Amino acid sequence: MLPAExxxxxxxSRAGCRESxxxxxxxxxxxxxxxxxxxxxxxxxxxxxxxxxLRGASGTGKSLLLRAMVDLDQRTGTxxxxxxxxxxxxxxxxxxMVGLLPAESYWWLESVGEHFADFSKVKxxxxxxxxxxxxxxxxxxxxxxxxxxQRLAIIRLLANQPRCxxxxxxxxxxxxxxxxxxxxxxxxxxxxxxxxxxxxxHDPAQLGRVCHRRFLMENKxxxxxxxxxxxxx
Amino acid sequence: xxxxxxxxxxLALAASLLLLLGLLSWRLRLGLGRQIFIAxxxxxxxxxxxxxVLRLLFAHVHPGPLLLLAMIMLLVAGREVxxxxxRFLRGIHGWLIGTGAMFVSSxxxxxxxxxxxxxxxxxxxxxxxxxILGMLLGNTMTGVALAMDRMTEALWQQxxxxxxxxxxxxxxxxxxxEIRRQAIRSGMMPIINAMATAGLVSLPGMxxxxxxxxxxxxxxxxxxxxxxxxxxxxxxxGTLVAIRWLERQLFxxxxxxxxxxxxxxxxxxxEAGR
Numbered sequence: 001m002l003p004a005e006x007x008x009x010x011x012x013s014r015a016g017c018r019e020s021x022x023x024x025x026x027x028x029x030x031x032x033x034x035x036x037x038x039x040x041x042x043x044x045x046x047x048x049x050x051x052x053x054l055r056g057a058s059g060t061g062k063s064l065l066l067r068a069m070v071d072l073d074q075r076t077g078t079x080x081x082x083x084x085x086x087x088x089x090x091x092x093x094x095x096x097m098v099g100l101l102p103a104e105s106y107w108w109l110e111s112v113g114e115h116f117a118d119f120s121k122v123k124x125x126x127x128x129x130x131x132x133x134x135x136x137x138x139x140x141x142x143x144x145x146x147x148x149x150q151r152l153a154i155i156r157l158l159a160n161q162p163r164c165x166x167x168x169x170x171x172x173x174x175x176x177x178x179x180x181x182x183x184x185x186x187x188x189x190x191x192x193x194x195x196x197x198x199x200x201x202h203d204p205a206q207l208g209r210v211c212h213r214r215f216l217m218e219n220k221x222x223x224x225x226x227x228x229x230x231x232x233x
Numbered sequence: 234x235x236x237x238x239x240x241x242x243x244l245a246l247a248a249s250l251l252l253l254l255g256l257l258s259w260r261l262r263l264g265l266g267r268q269i270f271i272a273x274x275x276x277x278x279x280x281x282x283x284x285x286v287l288r289l290l291f292a293h294v295h296p297g298p299l300l301l302l303a304m305i306m307l308l309v310a311g312r313e314v315x316x317x318x319x320r321f322l323r324g325i326h327g328w329l330i331g332t333g334a335m336f337v338s339s340x341x342x343x344x345x346x347x348x349x350x351x352x353x354x355x356x357x358x359x360x361x362x363x364x365i366l367g368m369l370l371g372n373t374m375t376g377v378a379l380a381m382d383r384m385t386e387a388l389w390q391q392x393x394x395x396x397x398x399x400x401x402x403x404x405x406x407x408x409x410x411e412i413r414r415q416a417i418r419s420g421m422m423p424i425i426n427a428m429a430t431a432g433l434v435s436l437p438g439m440x441x442x443x444x445x446x447x448x449x450x451x452x453x454x455x456x457x458x459x460x461x462x463x464x465x466x467x468x469x470x471g472t473l474v475a476i477r478w479l480e481r482q483l484f485x486x487x488x489x490x491x492x493x494x495x496x497x498x499x500x501x502x503x504e505a506g507r
Contacts, residue, residue, distance in 0.1 A: 071487050091488040095401070157401075
């Protein structure tokens with residue numbers, strides 16, 4: 001683990017961004033007093049291997065919460081994954097550990113494989129689980145459908161081997177068959193690797209299938225479980 | 234050989250061409266008439282002014298007034314860099330980056346040329362120092378402004394892609410690598426093109442001026458080669474400094490894209506709508 005006393009200059013440096021982490025079993029995710037863009041404070045805890053659903057009306061800040069959790073927006077409060085505090089490690093490293101799947105994925109190079117650090121290391125069973133084979137690495141990005149992009153974005157995310165998953169409507173653009181494939185793959189990843197998972201969805205039936213607990217986000221704050229108000233505002 | 238002096242009538246004849254162009258612009262609704270008029274007026278006033286200033290400086294050689302003139306040129310160039318960008322940094326940094334980058338590049342390259350290459354006594358001989366600094370500042374200004382405009386515009390338009398790359402764990406430097414490269418290329422392209430076509434397609438202004446002034450064409454060519462090299466080095470260094478500086482201002486220590494540090498201005502609307 002990176003020592004906090006090395007300061008942000010070290011964490012901004014190349015060495016700080018490449019630091020490797022020694023993981024204990026079942027890292028849990030703890031968020032304390034997280035505030036961003038005049039929202040919050042939000043506090044919650046997700047155990048390793050637990051899937052928590054997050055729902056709420058559009059505009060209540062679900063996606064902003066996920067952005068703040070990967071440090072894309074300015075925020076206050078603390079976040080801990082296992083024994084690691086977000087502020088103690090370089091932001092790129094934190095983002096690789098806390099994998100975020102945004103609602104829309106972006107691709108900037110010509111072929112699919114170029115978007116992976118090493119496409120040959122992508123596990124065969126992950127590709128097959130979402131209906132692809134290894135040749136997908138050579139596919140041209142401009143010819144991908146919306147659904148293919150979304151499924152490949154999930155594969156790209158898992159290739160980083162994140163120790164936590166934040167999923168922003170991961171199946172919004174998929175057909176029913178693909179929805180089942182994605183749900184099965186993500187649940188298996190969460191269970192096998194004992195990682196905490198936060199799943200944003202507007203579909204109560206889906207949250208019922210995949211989640212152990214549910215949060216409800218409202219303009220007033222975050223309602224946890226059966227309506228216990230966890231935070232102020 | 235003496236230079237044939239131009240009379241006001243000669244200049245008025247040349248100006249009539251611009252008037253014709255302005256009329257065409259108005260007729261074709263190109264929206265350029267007002268800009269041509271203002272640019273022509275500025276050229277006339279500014280060059281007449283600098284002509285008188287240079288006459289005074291040449292007559293009384295002293296480093297103080299020279300330094301003052303150089304600083305004024307630098308500050309104006311810094312402002313020009315800022316106003317040529319569609320999106321620029323808020324606050325003092327918007328002006329400071331362009332000015333700082335040109336100070337680092339133009340001034341150091343000019344000093345090198347005056348002290349090491351030309352080696353006059355005194356080294357700040359205004360007949361050499363002012364034209365060289367002026368040419369370097371003018372060209373560096375174009376390069377830095379182009380590169381910074383390209384960088385801020387690309388960052389704005391590709392912000393989702395950059396954030397996607399950050400989400401995947403790339404550093405800020407990795408996430409903007411292509412944009413940075415394209416911006417620096419944009420800044421360097423005018424001088425690279427000018428060097429590639431010099432003598433074949435175009436006769437550079439300084440060389441032409443020297444030849445018109447009666448210099449030996451070979452001497453003029455040698456000076457032009459020197460100036461081209463200096464401009465290329467100055468533009469390259471200035472662009473690199475400006476882009477790196479800009480990048481550090483648009484990302485914070487947590488590798489977050491901070492586009493709220495940019496502010497934009499409306500592009501000039503065409504006169505067709507008047």
